Amino acid sequence: MAQHETDQQDINDGFVVDTENTEEREQAYRERGTARPITVVGNPVLHRECQDVTEFDDKLAALIDDMFASQRAAEGVGLAANQIGVDLKVFVYDCPDDDGVRHVGVVCNPVLEELPQEGRNLDEANEGCLSVPTAYAELARPDYAVVRGQDAEGNLIKVRGTGYFARCLQHETDHLYGRLYIDRLSKRDRKDALKQMAEGTPRYETVPND
Secondary structure, eight states: OOSOOTTOBOTTTOOBOOSSSHHHHHHHHHHHSOOOOEEOTTOGGGSSOOBOOOOOSHHHHHHHHHHHHHHHHTTOSEEEGGGGTOOBSEEEEEEEOTTOOEEEEEEEEEEEOOOOGGGOOEEEEEEEOTTSTTOEEEEEEESEEEEEEEOTTSOEEEEEEEHHHHHHHHHHHHHHTTOOGGGGSOHHHHHHHHHHHHHSOOSSOEEOOO
């Protein structure tokens, strides 16, 4: 790796550098990992707050590798651990922002910062989820997000995103607290999203809900 590691923070503003060597880093993760099937809405692990990550060890590193492999297999831009059935607060991402800049990284124990009301600009855009396959709905979210947490070694980090990447950070943090994007929709829109899911066929392997 060149000048910066994934978990090294920019000395000027304290935010993690996640835009360098993105192809090499993502490829290394997923080549070590094994893709797992995706849990879907209705699976209990998706509907409760996950456990905090307390052990930053080889087992966590292997999970992160599997998460990157699973994310790529499902053609996603973000993936939370409970989406592959693991009850831990960790998510990975490989997501562009609205300027087309690619961001790749890992966040454990994420906490979304509250934005001041005067600094919030809502972005109305379609949103989807690997755990609600083939369904999309318009959902307003702030177009800027800051998430604090820890990296795979347990170091404190913070990640910021704009536009589509901001949406990704909010979406994945929600997952780890037991909330799907459809839970933020009106009853009518939620029903429509579930109908889309029922009528569609996922392009990736999913875990059936018994």
